[in-house]
Amino acid sequence: MMNIGSMPVERLLRKQKALARELRAQANLLEVRIAVLGGSTTNEFVDFLELLLLDLGIRPVLYQSEYNKYFEEAVLSPSPLTDFRPDIVYIYTSSVNIQCFPPLDAKPLDMEACVSAEAQRFAAIWQALQEKIGCLVVQNNFEMPSQRLLGNLDCVSPGGHVRFINLLNREFTQAAASQTRLFINDLSSIAATIGANQFCDPKRWFSYKLITSPRGSLAVAKSAAATIGGIYGRSRKCLVLDLDNTLWGGVIGDDGPARIRIGKETPEAEAYTAFQQYCLRLRDRGILLAVCSKNTAEIAQQGLEHPESVLRLNHFSCFKVNWEPKHENLKAIAAELNLGLDSLVFVDDNPAEREIVSAQLPMVAVPDFGSDISNVIAVLEDARYFEPVTLSREDLERARQYEKNAERSHHQGRFASYGEYLDSLEMSAEIEAFKPVYLERIAQLINKTNQFNLTTRRYTLSEVEKIALNPDYITLYGKLSDRFGDNGLISVIIGRQEQSTLHVDLWIMSCRVIKRDMELAMLDSLAATCIQREIREIHGYYAPTERNGLVSDHYAKLGFEQIGAQDGQQNWKLKLTPNYIPRNKHIKELVSG
Numbered sequence: 404m405m406n407i408g409s410m411p412v413e414r415l416l417r418k419q420k421a422l423a424r425e426l427r428a429q430a431n432l433l434e435v436r437i438a439v440l441g442g443s444t445t446n447e448f449v450d451f452l453e454l455l456l457l458d459l460g461i462r463p464v465l466y467q468s469e470y471n472k473y474f475e476e477a478v479l480s481p482s483p484l485t486d487f488r489p490d491i492v493y494i495y496t497s498s499v500n501i502q503c504f505p506p507l508d509a510k511p512l513d514m515e516a517c518v519s520a521e522a523q524r525f526a527a528i529w530q531a532l533q534e535k536i537g538c539l540v541v542q543n544n545f546e547m548p549s550q551r552l553l554g555n556l557d558c559v560s561p562g563g564h565v566r567f568i569n570l571l572n573r574e575f576t577q578a579a580a581s582q583t584r585l586f587i588n589d590l591s592s593i594a595a596t597i598g599a600n601q602f603c604d605p606k607r608w609f610s611y612k613l614i615t616s617p618r619g620s621l622a623v624a625k626s627a628a629a630t631i632g633g634i635y636g637r638s639r640k641c642l643v644l645d646l647d648n649t650l651w652g653g654v655i656g657d658d659g660p661a662r663i664r665i666g667k668e669t670p671e672a673e674a675y676t677a678f679q680q681y682c683l684r685l686r687d688r689g690i691l692l693a694v695c696s697k698n699t700a701e702i703a704q705q706g707l708e709h710p711e712s713v714l715r716l717n718h719f720s721c722f723k724v725n726w727e728p729k730h731e732n733l734k735a736i737a738a739e740l741n742l743g744l745d746s747l748v749f750v751d752d753n754p755a756e757r758e759i760v761s762a763q764l765p766m767v768a769v770p771d772f773g774s775d776i777s778n779v780i781a782v783l784e785d786a787r788y789f790e791p792v793t794l795s796r797e798d799l800e801r802a803r804q805y806e807k808n809a810e811r812s813h814h815q816g817r818f819a820s821y822g823e824y825l826d827s828l829e830m831s832a833e834i835e836a837f838k839p840v841y842l843e844r845i846a847q848l849i850n851k852t853n854q855f856n857l858t859t860r861r862y863t864l865s866e867v868e869k870i871a872l873n874p875d876y877i878t879l880y881g882k883l884s885d886r887f888g889d890n891g892l893i894s895v896i897i898g899r900q901e902q903s904t905l906h907v908d909l910w911i912m913s914c915r916v917i918k919r920d921m922e923l924a925m926l927d928s929l930a931a932t933c934i935q936r937e938i939r940e941i942h943g944y945y946a947p948t949e950r951n952g953l954v955s956d957h958y959a960k961l962g963f964e965q966i967g968a969q970d971g972q973q974n975w976k977l978k979l980t981p982n983y984i985p986r987n988k989h990i991k992e993l994v995s996g
Contacts, residue, residue: 741914
């Protein structure tokens with residue numbers, strides 16, 4: 404990973420082609436077809452977007468509309484777009500594309516009519532794309548105007564452009580909240596963060612019909628890439644934190660807990676408190692927190708026991724405090740949490756430690772915020788490491804589920820055998836064919852799971868919906884609960900029937916339930932469904948990647964026989980008989996689909 408998003412915009416413009424060539428040479432890139440329908444010139448944006456997606460492990464195949472033909476290509480003449488078969492269509496519009504601004508002397512009803520007309524024009528685009536292509540749609544909302552003819556009254560008057568854009572953006576927000584295939588790229592917030600005068604460049608608009616400055620184009624591309632990366636499971640999952648001079652000011656071992664700087668008494672202490680509050684908010688929305696610090700664990704914990712500390716020891720899913728090299732501890736954290744190293748973001752105030760980790764573990768994101776902790780939140784926000792595209796119950800409860808996993812691990816030590824421990828968990832599973840209520844979660848899990856993913860195939864929500872209705876497919880989802888709590892929907896199988904053979908195109912499972920025999924329970928339900936449909940063989944496939952070595956022996960463990968390999972993909976076979984003997988011994992109350 405090059406960390407393209409942190410590079411100066413001037414370097415990206417100068418080195419774009421060379422950087423793209425180097426990034427395209429990476430192995431195991433995920434191909435995603437993306438159509439950009441522009442209301443302004445989009446070449447610069449698309450160049451940045453390609454670099455950023457390549458850096459996320461996504462190789463975009465890109466299509467651009469003719470200038471300002473976004474409506475025509477989506478609604479009136481969609482044939483070129485349909486032939487391209489995009490996975491995602493990105494509507495790159497801005498305030499210059501609004502056609503129905505109210506007049507300055509507008510009455511409230513006039514303003515509402517203009518908002519409705521403009522919203523309906525874009526709704527027609529989204530509807531046409533869904534009906535003709537069935538793809539995901541990413542839509543810009545609108546930045547505030549750089550000119551306010553009415554001054555502050557512009558946000559109050561029915562004829563004010565600021566008021567109109569605020570209302571139109573609200574319409575877009577409501578549409579995205581009710582349509583699972585529609586995502587908003589928040590141009591309004593992007594422009595506000597940069598500043599309207601820095602975001603737009605009138606000279607470039609008049610000369611080239613480029614609405615944004617180079618800095619603005621890069622910011623929009625970073626935001627769009629974060630959304631696309633989130634859709635395909637490229638968002639980071641864990642924030643790993645140093646302690647001294649990162650979560651508090653001072654060195655706990657030298658200064659003692661009474662003298663570290665945390666709380667509200669000084670500007671410096673307040674900055675550390677604000678960062679801790681930010682970390683806790685990330686945890687509350689599903690990002691795991693971990694500690695990687697050089698110290699003695701008992702001494703380090705004293706900082707988290709400080710009365711002004713926002714973060715406590717129980718907020719961390721993993722706590723690695725010792726005198727080992729930090730890159731080794733980061734490997735241990737990833738292994739303990741069953742995450743890839745590319746799921747970690749490591750924050751450390753020490754530039755030497757940052758450099759060592761970056762050199763030894765280039766897949767770990769290591770933001771450079773200098774030595775001033777007051778910068779770190781802005782740097783993390785700008786990098787968009789943790790971009791969510793949905794916020795499900797499973798996301799909100801993820802940190803709590805890892806706490807429960809720690810309780811399970813502690814509980815395990817009380818038993819003489821692993822089987823006895825599994826029985827003590829009192830596990831029960833719900834395993835059934837896909838249900839409409841779970842399709843969004845199923846699509847999310849498919850696109851976020853990288854380690855326990857046999858074929859690394861991805862499916863959009865619309866593809867999952869079509870498969871669920873197709874009688875030639877067998878689909879299964881698995882939910883697992885135990886005495887410590889509900890793990891939610893954590894496993895998915897998609898199998899394609901060809902006469903008396905089932906081809907398992909997808910088998911995924913959340914890593915937090917590994918070694919709980921859920922894969923055996925899923926196989927038993929799959930075999931039962933196959934036997935019911937007179938299927939005699941199950942063919943499974945394993946496509947090795949840098950991320951899924953965890954499941955390299957998955958089919959061997961389940962009793963499949965390897966029957967060959969082609970283009971790096973292993974082929975496995977399991978013969979079925981009516982007297983199939985279930986493998987699962989420890990999970991009860993199974994429901995077979």
